Each structure stands twice: as structure tokens, then as C-alpha cells.
Amino acid sequence: MTQEGYLWMPCTIENSGFSSERRFTVNLGDGGKAVGTAYVEYLLDEQERPIPEGHPPYGQVIRGKVKCRVIKRDGEKVYIEFPGTDVFHVPSEALMTSR
DSSP states (O other): OOOOEEEEEEEEEEEOSSTTEEEEEEEOSSSOEEEEEEEGGGEEETTSOBOOTTOSOTTOEEEEEEEEEEEEEETTEEEEEOTTSOEEEEEGGGOBOOO
16 A cells, blocks of 8 residues: 555534644545544644634634545545544545645
8 A cells, every 4th residue: 555645635623622633524525524633733724824722712613624644546536544533535526735
């Protein structure tokens, strides 16, 4: 299995129980969702800026991106790993290559 590198997936971001982490939710493209927590260095806001301390405020949800690692490609499916989660397969058009 060859590591293909890192990409970014659109997600929603909200605060979690720890100041250095945020909860993210990604739509997987098949009707499913991946929900996890990640350190803020693996997350960007909608303008591709780092998530500042204390943001978003508790109870608010913002749009952003989460860094994911491409595990392998299998036709139309791409197997990716989010920070601290299992491996998921998503449609290749769901991936973003920008920062």
C-alpha cells in the first residue's frame, strides 16, 4: 500500500472538550458522515487560515477543512484516513488539493 500524500476535505468544525482540539464532521459522499476530533493544526477555516484559540465559540459551527491522508485509490473510490479515526472511502471528486 503506497501513501499518496495529504489532501483537505471540506467539513464543519465546532469546539470540543479540549482547547487544542475541535470536533469535525465530513460528509462522505455516499450519505454517510465521519465525525471525529482533531488537533487544530489539522484544521483550517473556510478561508484556509488556521483555527484561532477559542474559535469557534461553544455552540457555533463553522465551515472549514480537515487534513486527511490518502491511503489508496480504487477506481472511483479513494480510501482516506482522518486524524484519530479509521479509514473511510469517499468519491474522488470529494477531495480538495488546495491547502
